[in-house]
Amino acid sequence: MIKKVLAASLLVLLSSHSAVADTWYVNVDTSTLSGQSGWLDFQFNPADAFAPAASATIMSFSSTGLMQPMPLVSGDVSGSLDGTLTLGNGQDFNGWLQGFTFGTVISFRVDINVPTPNASGSGSAFSLSLYDSSYNSLLADPNWGASLVINASDSGMMNVLAQAPSVSLSASPVPEPDMAASLLAGLGLVGFAVRRRAA
Amino acid sequence: MNNNIGLITVQLIAALFSAQAGAVTLTFIENNDLHAHLTPHLDKVVKNGQTVYESRGGLARVATLVKQIRAENPNTVLMNVGDTYHGGVEALYTLGNAVVDPLNALGVDVGVPGNWDFAYGPNVLRLRYVDTLTTTQKNLLQRTVSIAIKKPNFPNIAANMQSTAGANSGGLLLPGTLTKTVGGVKVGFIGLTSDIVAQMDTMLAAGLSFTQGEAAYRDLVNTQAQTLRNQGAKLVMVMSELGLQKDYRLADVINSGAVDVFFSAHTHDTIFAPLKTKSGALVVEAGHDGWLGRMDVDIVSGQAPVFNWTLLPVDSSIPDDPAMKTLVDAARAPFLVANPNMTVPMSGMTLKLTQPIDTVLGHAYAPLDREDALESTFNNAWTDTLRQQTGTAIALTPGFRMDGPTPALGTVYEDNHIADGALTIEDVYRYIPVPYTIGTGTVQASTIKSIIESDLTAVYSLNSFAQAGGWLNGWSGLNINVDLSQPDGRRVQSIRYADGTPMADADTLSATGCLRPTDTADGSGTVLCSFAGFSNVASLINPATGNPWYPQELFSTALSQGWLADGARRNIADAAATPAWPDQPFVQPLAVRVTAGAKLSKSGLVYNAGTKIYTAQITLANTGGVPLQAPLKVVLEGLPASVTVVNAAGSYYSQPYLKLNGSLAPGSSQSVQVQFKKTSGSITYSPAAYTGGV
Numbered sequence: 001m002i003k004k005v006l007a008a009s010l011l012v013l014l015s016s017h018s019a020v021a022d023t024w025y026v027n028v029d030t031s032t033l034s035g036q037s038g039w040l041d042f043q044f045n046p047a048d049a050f051a052p053a054a055s056a057t058i059m060s061f062s063s064t065g066l067m068q069p070m071p072l073v074s075g076d077v078s079g080s081l082d083g084t085l086t087l088g089n090g091q092d093f094n095g096w097l098q099g100f101t102f103g104t105v106i107s108f109r110v111d112i113n114v115p116t117p118n119a120s121g122s123g124s125a126f127s128l129s130l131y132d133s134s135y136n137s138l139l140a141d142p143n144w145g146a147s148l149v150i151n152a153s154d155s156g157m158m159n160v161l162a163q164a165p166s167v168s169l170s171a172s173p174v175p176e177p178d179m180a181a182s183l184l185a186g187l188g189l190v191g192f193a194v195r196r197r198a199a
Numbered sequence: 200m201n202n203n204i205g206l207i208t209v210q211l212i213a214a215l216f217s218a219q220a221g222a223v224t225l226t227f228i229e230n231n232d233l234h235a236h237l238t239p240h241l242d243k244v245v246k247n248g249q250t251v252y253e254s255r256g257g258l259a260r261v262a263t264l265v266k267q268i269r270a271e272n273p274n275t276v277l278m279n280v281g282d283t284y285h286g287g288v289e290a291l292y293t294l295g296n297a298v299v300d301p302l303n304a305l306g307v308d309v310g311v312p313g314n315w316d317f318a319y320g321p322n323v324l325r326l327r328y329v330d331t332l333t334t335t336q337k338n339l340l341q342r343t344v345s346i347a348i349k350k351p352n353f354p355n356i357a358a359n360m361q362s363t364a365g366a367n368s369g370g371l372l373l374p375g376t377l378t379k380t381v382g383g384v385k386v387g388f389i390g391l392t393s394d395i396v397a398q399m400d401t402m403l404a405a406g407l408s409f410t411q412g413e414a415a416y417r418d419l420v421n422t423q424a425q426t427l428r429n430q431g432a433k434l435v436m437v438m439s440e441l442g443l444q445k446d447y448r449l450a451d452v453i454n455s456g457a458v459d460v461f462f463s464a465h466t467h468d469t470i471f472a473p474l475k476t477k478s479g480a481l482v483v484e485a486g487h488d489g490w491l492g493r494m495d496v497d498i499v500s501g502q503a504p505v506f507n508w509t510l511l512p513v514d515s516s517i518p519d520d521p522a523m524k525t526l527v528d529a530a531r532a533p534f535l536v537a538n539p540n541m542t543v544p545m546s547g548m549t550l551k552l553t554q555p556i557d558t559v560l561g562h563a564y565a566p567l568d569r570e571d572a573l574e575s576t577f578n579n580a581w582t583d584t585l586r587q588q589t590g591t592a593i594a595l596t597p598g599f600r601m602d603g604p605t606p607a608l609g610t611v612y613e614d615n616h617i618a619d620g621a622l623t624i625e626d627v628y629r630y631i632p633v634p635y636t637i638g639t640g641t642v643q644a645s646t647i648k649s650i651i652e653s654d655l656t657a658v659y660s661l662n663s664f665a666q667a668g669g670w671l672n673g674w675s676g677l678n679i680n681v682d683l684s685q686p687d688g689r690r691v692q693s694i695r696y697a698d699g700t701p702m703a704d705a706d707t708l709s710a711t712g713c714l715r716p717t718d719t720a721d722g723s724g725t726v727l728c729s730f731a732g733f734s735n736v737a738s739l740i741n742p743a744t745g746n747p748w749y750p751q752e753l754f755s756t757a758l759s760q761g762w763l764a765d766g767a768r769r770n771i772a773d774a775a776a777t778p779a780w781p782d783q784p785f786v787q788p789l790a791v792r793v794t795a796g797a798k799l800s801k802s803g804l805v806y807n808a809g810t811k812i813y814t815a816q817i818t819l820a821n822t823g824g825v826p827l828q829a830p831l832k833v834v835l836e837g838l839p840a841s842v843t844v845v846n847a848a849g850s851y852y853s854q855p856y857l858k859l860n861g862s863l864a865p866g867s868s869q870s871v872q873v874q875f876k877k878t879s880g881s882i883t884y885s886p887a888a889y890t891g892g893v
Contacts, residue, residue, distance in 0.1 A: 041808060047801040047815060048883050092881050093806060125803030125815070135809035143872055144814050145807035151816070153800060161802060161816055 022158060023111050026128070028147060029166045030065065033102035033130070033138060040098040040106070041129040041146075044087035050120035051089060054152050057111045058085040064103025072097040089124040102130075114156035123153040125161070139166045221500025223382040226268055226275040227436065229485045229492035230261065230305075231464035232313065233279070234286030234601060235298050237527045239515070240629065241612070242489045243570055243604045252604065252612035254515045255489030258301045258527055261513055262520035264491055265305060272495075274382030277306055279353070280438045281464030282313030284327070286601055288556050288628035289534050292541045294319045295327065299349035301526040307353040309377050311438045313464060314393030314668075318633065319545065321405040323348055328355050328373055345544040356390030356438070358423055359410035372407060376423055378430060384498055387427030389420060389458075391439040393465065395667050400729070402717045413664045416445075417452045424457040434459045434496065434504065441668075442466040443484050448663035450476035459504065460494060465668050467600055473508045483508050515613065531556075543634050547716060549746040550634050554624060561758030562620035565765045568604035569630070569670060572658055573681075573771050577602060577630055578673020580766030581750075582711075584757050586675045587764065589639055589739065591709040592696070593647070593676035595728050598654065598669040603629035627754050636747040638714040640727050640736035644706035648691055650730050651679060655690040659683050659791065661828045661891040672728065674770070677702070682774040683791045684890060686825055692774065713750065714738060720747065792834075793888040796823020796865075799833070801886060804875075812845060813875040817886045819859060820868035828890050831859040833871060838884045845874040851889065 044056040061081050071081070075094035079085045087094045112126055129146040130138040137145045141162035148169070149162035163169060239257035243250055269275045283302065284295025295316070317324055322340045325332065326348035332340070341347065358375025362368055377388045394411060397404035410419055424435045435458050439446050442465040450461050455478050463470075463484040470492075473481035485492030490510050497505040533539060534556045541552040569575045578596050585594040606612055608620030650672075657667040665687065678699070680692040694702040712727035714720050714736070724736025741748035743756075757763040775792045802816040821827050834856040835844060847855035857871045875882050 039808070043806060045804045045806070047803050048881070051803065089803070092804075095806070097808070121798065121800040123800065123802045125805050127805040129805075129807065131809060137807065137809055144805055145810060145812065146805050146814075149802075149805055151802040153802075159802075162805075 022113060025109050025170045027168045028106040030102045030106055031104040034104050036102050037133050038100060039131040040100045043095040043127045044089055044124060045093055046089040046124040047122035051122035051124050052114055052116055052118045052154055054089050054114040054124045056087045056126040059109050061108040063106040066101040068099030112152050112158060114152050117156040118154050120154045123151045125149055125151045139164050223384060223498050224272060225381050225384060225496045226272045227494040228268060228277045229280060229462045231280040231485050232467055232487040233283045234488060235284055235290035236287055236488045237530060240603050252606050256513050259519035259524040260517040262305055262523035263517050264511060276308045276381055278438055278462060279307045279310040280462055281440045282315040285315035285318050286632045288625055289531055291632055292543055292552055294323050294544055296349040297530040301523060301530055303352040304523060304526055309388050310353055310355040311357060311390040311440055312355055312392045313440045314395055317396045317403045357392035358389055358419060359391050359394060361408045363408050364406035376427060378432060384433045385431045387432030387435045389423045389437045391441055393440045400715050400717060416449050421454050421457055437461045439463050440465045443468045444663040444666050447474055447482050450478055450480040450482050453478045455479055471510055481506055485510055489513055548634050550749045556625040558624050559621045560755050561622055561761060562608055563605045563622055564608055564620060565767045566607045567766060569600060569602035572670045576766035579768055580764045582673045582675030583764035585711040589711040591639055591711045593708055594711040596673040597728055598672045600670055601632060622758055627751050631750045635713045635715055636749055637739040638720055638727060638736050639711050639739055640733035642708055642710050642733045644702045644708060645704035646732035648694060652688055652691050656687045660687050679771045683777045684775040684793045791891055793827060793890055797827060797888050798822050799886040799888060813882055815873050816870050817873055818868050818870040819888050821863040821865050824865050827863040829862040832856045832889045834887045834889055835884045836887050839880055841879045842875050842877040842882050845876055
């Protein structure tokens with residue numbers, strides 16, 4: 001039984017990257033763009049008005065670049081990138097366009113929530129695009145023109161539709177070596193707790 | 200004189216320049232599915248999005264058009280493809296002879312027989328088409344036919360029809376190919392006649408066999424095309440009575456570059472823009488006798504030929520060619536006398552013509568036609584009339600395409616004519632040009648269900664080679680629910696009787712239908728309307744003649760006495776709501792909307808500030824228990840005019856679509872990306888899955 005629980009826990013950890021997690025840790029290697037001026041484009045747009053209400057909350061944004069003042073904000077958006085930025089899907093287009101001088105890396109956490117899923121068939125997509133100052137795409141998946149696209153389906157299922165090579169993505173913060181030890185210990189505790197309940 | 204010298208000089212210079220450049224334009228005229236229509240008749244056509252009645256067809260108009268085209272370009276080839284000598288009253292009472300003199304005067308270069316050209320029997324077929332008969336053979340055959348059979352004065356070809364009897368057993372009955380040098384260019388023609396002759400009646404295919412199946416046709420066309428190319432053919436044209444669906448499939452699977460153009464016939468599809476295929480061959484079809492197809496081919500030495508296709512309406516704007524009109528009038532004259540006093544000249548036939556064929560028998564107070572593949576007003580009116588006469592539980596009639604659309608009395612049509620709804624003897628034979636008789640029998644309900652299911656396969660199968668090219672049979676006494684998006688054998692959803700009672704498999708029904716000359720009709724027969732599984736089949740006797748009752752007789756009586764049923768009812772419902780002509784771009788439905796067992800979902804939109812393109816992903820999941828069969832497409836329905844799809848693969852019913860790859864197994868899914876641009880408003884659309892089609 002313990003083996004099964006441990007196996008299941010590891011499976012969740014290993015598979016969470018692809019689909020079901022609603023929290024994502026994003027790291028973009030912009031070292032090839034360092035010093036270049038351009039734009040960061042965060043969007044969270046529904047397929048249509050039938051998509052269930054949803055939000056994408058960006059927090060812990062950090063970079064070695066420089067944010068320019070006066071971002072261009074459209075639609076259902078609140079907060080700010082240097083604190084907590086929430087993009088809702090209440091409008092056709094919901095975006096935060098941030099003037100930016102690129103450094104070597106960008107990282108942030110995004111929580112995507114679909115509190116009341118439905119069966120409309122319509123999802124909402126969170127995206128990050130990087131442009132130069134003339135809005136030419138940078139570090140983009142060629143099919144989407146964006147560096148990262150995560151879709152929240154009508155049922156709340158998350159799917160990564162586009163991820164440029166420079167983007168690394170995980171469902172949890174990248175663990176430090178001591179954190180890995182804590183994780184294993186935690187798994188042991190989970191197994192112990194289940195064993196106790198079974199008894 | 201000086202002017203003449205100048206003109207000749209200019210012509211010589213032009214000819215020299217043309218020769219030096221190695222440039223020439225060849226014109227191929229496709230005249231398909233004449234159906235023995237010598238004179239103009241009303242037809243339903245789509246103009247500016249509206250379905251209207253127009254005067255169409257008539258060989259005197261066709262002759263004018265052909266002469267115009269030949270005057271424009273002497274390097275012209277006239278092809279006669281498909282049903283030619285059958286389909287009208289003059290043809291039936293002369294076994295097709297009435298068509299021969301006018302058609303021969305048209306100057307046809309090459310022809311291919313259609314399935315209905317076999318309908319007068321195997322001996323008439325040989326007398327008409329085979330040019331290699333010995334005098335003895337000809338005399339022996341002619342002894343079995345009561346009138347002398349006239350022959351076309353142009354070669355007919357059929358590479359898919361083998362002789363199975365006599366000294367030529369194993370060989371082709373007609374030459375399979377023809378080469379012709381036009382404008383200095385050698386052109387090869389491959390003929391493919393109908394391969395459903397034995398399904399019409401095995402007697403009609405006596406001593407013959409026909410190539411069957413996709414692989415056999417692929418190999419046949421590849422081999423013949425290669426032979427023609429080896430003989431120096433610069434162009435290879437296929438003239439085919441297989442029908443658009445089979446030809447389109449065939450053009451996809453043959454060798455790349457083997458064939459240049461398939462000139463299709465049989466299915467009467469009006470192809471305004473050539474269909475492109477994987478082999479590079481174009482596929483076209485010029486409707487039926489209301490149209491002429493024109494394919495101009497520009498050939499420049501060292502360059503790929505350039506093809507330009509135009510469909511020319513044979514309408515009232517085309518003046519009659521006087522010489523052809525004289526020939527047509529002569530062919531029809533015996534049918535316009537007070538009492539033609541003719542009997543169909545086939546063994547055992549008692550169907551007679553005793554009034555001029557322009558005699559008005561009665562009037563249609565509701566439109567009559569066979570213009571809908573699933574259920575037509577004529578078939579409804581006719582089967583209801585049969586049941587009124589016989590009192591059987593159900594009636595059925597064959598799914599012919601042949602008709603002469605009749606607007607209801609009072610309908611305003613071309614040039615503000617007001618239709619009087621008149622139906623003449625000639626019209627009766629346009630709807631029913633075959634000498635079958637009416638019969639009754641009994642049948643189990645389970646057999647009826649199987650018949651309808653097999654019929655649906657023959658009309659709607661995604662396997663083109665399972666299609667026969669006709670419409671669904673007409674039915675009376677049944678309410679039939681179908682789902683055309685389902686695979687072969689699963690399309691019938693439920694059947695109820697006219698009173699709403701569900702039909703149970705074990706029920707025994709009485710039925711009225713049709714009998715071919717070879718069917719047993721003495722009360723012990725088992726075949727009705729060519730379907731096996733009936734019992735107690737017997738001829739219905741016409742009390743006026745004491746002979747088996749012909750449908751033309753009953754139709755005429757019902758019209759003249761005013762009790763022809765109104766065919767406006769709708770008793771076949773399709774859950775997939777598959778549009779029929781004229782909403783469909785093709786007469787034959789080629790794609791069906793998937794309504795069950797599929798879920799479509801769409802992602803949110805991503806906007807690119809540089810390209811100003813919105814991108815999304817559409818996913819089709821097969822949630823049912825059967826595969827969704829290729830080709831699959833996602834049609835974007837309800838898209839506002841302010842939004843365009845940048846990466847559309849094409850448009851369907853004026854709505855953009857995207858293609859998926861292959862079939863979709865149960866439980867699997869496939870995604871396709873869609874890109875939009877908009878000028879204003881929201882991007883709203885409903886994705887719909889379609890299976891089958893072009």
